[in-house]
Amino acid sequence: MLEQSKKDKVTSDLLASIRLTNSFKAWMAFLSISLIVCLGAYVYQLNEGLVVTGLGDYVSWGMYISTFVFFVATSLIGMLISAVLGLSGQKWAAPLARIAEIIALAFAAVAGLVIITDMGRPDRLLNVFIHGRIQSPIVWDITVVTIYVLISTLFLYIPLIPDLKICSEKINKLHPMAQKAYKLLSLNWNGSHEQEQILKKLTRSIAIFIIPVAFAIHTVTSWLFANTLRVGWDSTIFGPYFITGAFVSGTSAIVIAMYFFRKNYKLEEYLSLDLFDKVGKLLVLVSLVYLYFNINEYLVPAYKMKKYDALHITALFTGAHALMFWSVQFFGLVLPIILLVFNKMRKPLPLLIIASFVFIGGWFKRYIIVVPTMEHPFLPIQNVPLNFKVYTPTLTESLVTLAPFILVLLIITVLSKVIPVISIHETIESLEEKNN
Amino acid sequence: MIEKEEQPKKKSRREFLQQLGIVGVGTALGGSAILAGINYDKNKTDAQRIRVLTAENELLEIEKGDATKIIPSKHGNLTYLQQQGRDGIAGKRFVMVIDLSKCQNARKCMAACQHAHDLRPEQHHMNVLKMEETETTPPFYMPKPCQHCDNPPCVAVCPVDATFKRADGIVLIDNERCIGCRFCIAACPYSARIFNWAEPLNAQGDKDKVYNVELNVPQKKGTISKCLFSADQVREGKLPYCASACPNGVYYFGDENEDAVTNGTTKETFRFKKLLEDNGGYTLMPELGTKPRVYYLPPKGKTVPFQDKDREEAAEHLHHT
Numbered sequence: 001m002l003e004q005s006k007k008d009k010v011t012s013d014l015l016a017s018i019r020l021t022n023s024f025k026a027w028m029a030f031l032s033i034s035l036i037v038c039l040g041a042y043v044y045q046l047n048e049g050l051v052v053t054g055l056g057d058y059v060s061w062g063m064y065i066s067t068f069v070f071f072v073a074t075s076l077i078g079m080l081i082s083a084v085l086g087l088s089g090q091k092w093a094a095p096l097a098r099i100a101e102i103i104a105l106a107f108a109a110v111a112g113l114v115i116i117t118d119m120g121r122p123d124r125l126l127n128v129f130i131h132g133r134i135q136s137p138i139v140w141d142i143t144v145v146t147i148y149v150l151i152s153t154l155f156l157y158i159p160l161i162p163d164l165k166i167c168s169e170k171i172n173k174l175h176p177m178a179q180k181a182y183k184l185l186s187l188n189w190n191g192s193h194e195q196e197q198i199l200k201k202l203t204r205s206i207a208i209f210i211i212p213v214a215f216a217i218h219t220v221t222s223w224l225f226a227n228t229l230r231v232g233w234d235s236t237i238f239g240p241y242f243i244t245g246a247f248v249s250g251t252s253a254i255v256i257a258m259y260f261f262r263k264n265y266k267l268e269e270y271l272s273l274d275l276f277d278k279v280g281k282l283l284v285l286v287s288l289v290y291l292y293f294n295i296n297e298y299l300v301p302a303y304k305m306k307k308y309d310a311l312h313i314t315a316l317f318t319g320a321h322a323l324m325f326w327s328v329q330f331f332g333l334v335l336p337i338i339l340l341v342f343n344k345m346r347k348p349l350p351l352l353i354i355a356s357f358v359f360i361g362g363w364f365k366r367y368i369i370v371v372p373t374m375e376h377p378f379l380p381i382q383n384v385p386l387n388f389k390v391y392t393p394t395l396t397e398s399l400v401t402l403a404p405f406i407l408v409l410l411i412i413t414v415l416s417k418v419i420p421v422i423s424i425h426e427t428i429e430s431l432e433e434k435n436n
Numbered sequence: 437m438i439e440k441e442e443q444p445k446k447k448s449r450r451e452f453l454q455q456l457g458i459v460g461v462g463t464a465l466g467g468s469a470i471l472a473g474i475n476y477d478k479n480k481t482d483a484q485r486i487r488v489l490t491a492e493n494e495l496l497e498i499e500k501g502d503a504t505k506i507i508p509s510k511h512g513n514l515t516y517l518q519q520q521g522r523d524g525i526a527g528k529r530f531v532m533v534i535d536l537s538k539c540q541n542a543r544k545c546m547a548a549c550q551h552a553h554d555l556r557p558e559q560h561h562m563n564v565l566k567m568e569e570t571e572t573t574p575p576f577y578m579p580k581p582c583q584h585c586d587n588p589p590c591v592a593v594c595p596v597d598a599t600f601k602r603a604d605g606i607v608l609i610d611n612e613r614c615i616g617c618r619f620c621i622a623a624c625p626y627s628a629r630i631f632n633w634a635e636p637l638n639a640q641g642d643k644d645k646v647y648n649v650e651l652n653v654p655q656k657k658g659t660i661s662k663c664l665f666s667a668d669q670v671r672e673g674k675l676p677y678c679a680s681a682c683p684n685g686v687y688y689f690g691d692e693n694e695d696a697v698t699n700g701t702t703k704e705t706f707r708f709k710k711l712l713e714d715n716g717g718y719t720l721m722p723e724l725g726t727k728p729r730v731y732y733l734p735p736k737g738k739t740v741p742f743q744d745k746d747r748e749e750a751a752e753h754l755h756h757t
Contacts, residue, residue, distance in 0.1 A: 049657045050616075051634035057559075060621040060631060120616015120631065120658030124596075127615050131596040138595035138619055229589060229625045229724050377627045378721060379580060380753035382565050383546075384558045 010427050011170055014420040017265035018171055024417060031410050038403035041396045042117060050120055053397040056388035058381050059374040063393050063401045064118035066366040070249065071111035071404060072145065072221045073242065073362065077250025078104025078152055079214035080286075083207040092278050094430065095270055095422050099257050101156040102421070103250070106411040108149045108217075110404045112142075117400050137223045144216040151213055155206050157185075161199065162425035165189040218242045225369070231308040232373035241293040247286035248333070249362035255279055255355035257412065259348055261421050270422050273347065280346030283355065287337045294329065311376045320390070321372050324364055332361015518610060521649025521667065524602030529729075530665055531605070532581065532676070533688035533697055533711060536735035539564065539577040540684050541743070548681030553661065554638040554653050559630045561663035562678045566742075566750035575742045575750040576735035579686060581678065582607060582628040582663035583720060583728035590620035590629065599660065605692070605729050606667050610649055611659040620660060625724050629662045665689075675700045692729075 045052050055062050081100035085093040116122050132139045168174075168182035189195060219239040226238035235241070258279065262271040301309040302317070316325045336354045339345045345354060371391055381389050393401075485497050514522065541564055549555070549562040561581065568575040584607050591601050598614040601607050621629045635657050636642070642654030650667035666676030670689075674680070679687035679700025690697030690708055698705045711717065715733040722728075742750075 049632070049634045053633075055633070057621065057630045058627065060618040118617070120618070121614065124613070124615045127596040127598075127613055131598075131613060133595060133597050136593050136595040136619070138593070138617060142595075224619070225622075227593070228623045229726075230622065374622070378625050379627050380565055380567070380750075381627070382749060383560060383563055388558065 006431065007428055010431065011166060011424055013267070013269065014422050014424045014427065015167065015171055017261075017267075017421065018167065018417060018419070020417075023264075024413070027413065028410070031406055031413070035403060035406045035410065038399045038406060041399035042403065044396055045117075045400060046122070052394060053400075054387065054391050054393045055397075056391070057384065058377060058388050059371060059391035061118070061370055061374060062391055063367065063397055064114060066363065066370045067401050067404060068111055068114040068118070069221055069242075069366045069370065070363045071107045071114055071408075072218055073246035073366070074249045074253050075104045075107035075111065075148070075152070076214050076218055076243070076246040077254050078108075078155065079210050080247055080250060081254065082155060083210050083214075087204075087207055091430070092275065094426060095275060096254060096258070096279070097159070097426075098156070098419075098423050099261065099421055100250075100254055101152060102412055102415050103253050103257060105149065105152045105156055106408045106415070107253075108145060108152055110407050110411070112145055112149070113407070114404045117403070137220060137227050140220045141217070141224060144213060144220055148210075148213050148217045151206060151210050155203075155210055158199065158206060159203050159423060159426070160419060161186055161189050162191065163420055163423055165191075166424050167419070215243060218246050225373075230373050231376055231378070232312045232369075235297060237293060237296060241297055244286065244290040244293050245362070245365065248283070248290045248358060251279065251283045251286055252355040252358035252362065255283065255351055256359060259352040259355075261416065262348065265416070265421065267422065270427065276348050276351055277343070277346045280340050280351050283351075283358065284337055284340045287333055287340075287358070291333050291337065294333070308376065308378055312372060315372050315376065316368065320375075321368060325368055328361045328364045328368055331357050332365060333358070515646075517646060517648050517650075518612070520671075521608060521610070522600060522602065524604040524606060524667075525671060526603070527693060528604040529692035530584070530670060531690060531692045531697065531708060531729050531731065532584075532665065532679075533708070533717065533731045533733060534579055535686050535688070535715070535733040536576055536578055537733060537738050538684045538686045539579060539735075540740045541566075541577040541746070542683055544681040544683055545579055545678035545687070548677040549663070552653075552666070552677045553651065553664075554636060554642060554655055555630075555661070556637045559637075559661070561628075561630070561661065566746045568747075568750040568754060571751075571754060574735075575747060576738070577742070577746075578732070579678070580626065580628070580720075581730060582665070583626050583726065583730045584663075584665055586727035586729060587725055589623040589625065589726060593619045593623045595619065606665045606670075607662075608649055608664055608667060609652060609660050609662060611652060611656045611661065612647055614656075614659040616658040616660070618660070625721060625726065626728075629660055632657050632659055632661060 053062065053064075078101045081093050082097040086097065116125065119125070128139065128142060132142075164182050164186035168179050168186060171179075171182075174182075219242065222238040222242035225233035226235055228234065255276075258271050258276065261267055298313070298316070302313045305313065315321050336358050339354055340351075344350065375389070375391065484500050486500050487495055487497050543564055545562050546560060546564060550557070550559065553561060555561065563580050565578045565580050566575060567578045584605055586601075586605070588599075588601055588607050591599050591607060594600075595617060596613055596615055598611070599607065599609045599620055616631070618631060621631065632655055636655035639654070639657070645654050647654060648668060650664060650671060652661050652664055655661055666674075666678070669676055669680075675689050675698060676687070679689045682700050685699055685701040687700040688697035688706065688708075688711065689700060690705070692708060695708045696705050697708045697711060711733070712731055716736070717731045717733050719728040719731055
């Protein structure tokens with residue numbers, strides 16, 4: 001048996017982050033003020049119409065849709081870490097499960113809001129439910145994203161139940177209301193063998209169920225593009241191309257989160273160097289797979305240079321979008337793969353820097369997928385102002401695009417302040433297993 | 437839909453409304469598409485007869501068996517104009533033929549269209565393009581309306597049935613339902629759709645107008661618009677705004693079922709199929725499988741040459757940027 005003192009140490013270490021600190025308050029204030037500024041920009045857009053963006057009749061989807069795709073992509077990390085790695089017996093990833101689920105839930109839930117910022121008539125949102133047509137990929141997308149958000153919530157909540165019980169009992173100087181809430185949410189958890197069995201079964205069922213749903217959300221998101229006749233989107237590999245890209249963005253996101261939780265919440269012992277090393281390797285793996293899909297996606301049309309494909313490919317390779325295209329491929333994919341092969345680069349700080357490049361590259365990658373295609377329709381763009389031919393995002397649009405990022409940070413920060421970011425229950429359990 | 441049909445089995449030469457049966461409420465529907473034309477046999481007894489009120493407010497007594505119920509519109513709970521706009525015009529299959537050999541880039545079509553639909557100068561339902569398909573083939577002017585595809589990608593992707601295909605071939609938009617997602621713009625390979633990014637041009641003046649789906653006026657901020665084949669004109673038996681405004685005889689418009697199209701300038705009527713056959717008619721990008729209802733006649737034997745000043749813009753689309 002594990003000594004009680006060791007259990008207590010784990011418990012107090014992992015509960016330590018759940019308290020209001022001044023730095024937390026300052027960070028929240030900063031986020032809230034930023035969010036209010038961005039919401040102001042959105043209110044301005046609501047009043048004036050989408051004319052305040054750089055969008056036009058030809059490039060009619062821009063940063064908002066890119067951000068939507070990026071958010072759905074990043075949210076897939078919950079499925080990768082908790083379900084795929086968990087079910088395949090990769091025990092090293094277990095301490096990351098909760099962080100992955102927090103990220104997944106935050107990004108998936110906010111993705112739904114991002115899509116609303118792109119709507120010309122957000123006041124008619126309910127029409128999607130009243131008049132929804134099953135033929136439209138948008139309806140599929142709304143359906144699966146909603147399901148994914150719900151399952152992700154369960155996937156975060158169910159394994160959390162024992163920890164909620166611990167929270168209600170072990171946190172010092174807890175506000176009585178908060179204690180009541182923890183107790184209520186812990187659903188009378190008493191740690192009996194029977195309850196343990198139910199918890200394990202349920203967690204496993206959700207882990208299995210979430211895999212097809214996660215694949216569905218990003219495959220359907222890719223179909224918003226692939227199901228059109230447009231050059232650059234009209235591709236049969238868009239589903240797997242998006243899924244593999246999602247793993248890259250998601251993995252980079254979890255590295256960033258790990259780094260800050262480790263540092264700010266003093267979790268060096270739990271988010272160990274070894275864990276960073278392994279996640280670094282995971283990032284290499286998923287990036288290599290994504291690189292492979294990129295080569296497929298661009299090289300095949302570039303070899304043939306069909307009339308309209310040629311316009312698109314040339315714009316990406318040597319034309320107006322070349323700088324962004326090659327930067328994304330090099331700094332967001334190729335260079336990280338090369339660097340991460342070295343042990344030293346998989347230490348927390350270098351890994352954070354590399355992952356940040358991958359993460360930012362991931363957003364620009366979505367921009368590269370969405371925008372250039374719209375600048376190259378089959379028929380010439382004529383008799384319209386110049387800003388219809390070339391898309392240049394505006395300040396208002398940029399602020400509105402920032403809002404979801406801030407909101408995600410807010411959600412992650414708040415969640416990490418009310419629940420332990422690493423499962424206490426499972427950490428103790430795995431220590432016990434090791435001991436036996 | 438209400439259709440007028442011959443009833444060959446009847447003894448006398450009579451035409452009946454096939455789907456008539458609304459009693460009394462006909463007036464409430466006001467001017468609905470019921471077409472009159474009922475003769476009746478006076479030898480029947482009163483018991484077998486019923487009285488019906490036609491759309492023209494005429495009270496008729498007809499044989500009970502001759503009346504059939506109106507099939508209610510699939511589109512219940514809509515305003516009258518919207519219902520009519522979604523039902524379309526029975527028995528018709530509208531087509532347009534654009535003769536590229538006659539287009540001189542006069543742009544009267546564009547102006548008439550923008551005027552009718554309250555569009556801004558940069559908003560085009562109808563756009564006359566300067567085309568140059570390859571470096572070695574000659575440039576030409578090509579008016580480009582919505583192609584009113586029989587397999588319309590825009591309709592397929594619309595999440596709320598705001599854009600729809602009518603039985604008479606016309607693709608329309610209900611801007612009171614459109615949520616402004618612009619998926620249809622992304623899906624349309626002909627760049628036929630525009631969006632009201634800002635408050636529409638004549639928002640103030642149109643404020644009190646009842647929305648007419650067939651004209652798409654008043655335009656609404658945050659919703660889509662596009663060429664409607666002038667469905668409002670067509671309902672009145674007139675030619676589309678663009679066709680009527682053209683000074684050069686570029687446009688033909690008509691009904692595929694009747695195999696007849698009428699030139700908007702000369703008002704001459706031609707056999708639709710013969711016109712295509714004699715002049716090498718084609719559709720835009722047939723390889724996409726969209727099945728357009730707009731046909732083009734090639735720019736063969738042009739009387740007015742392509743203008744030199746337009747060459748540069750025509751060639752722009754070929755350049756890689």
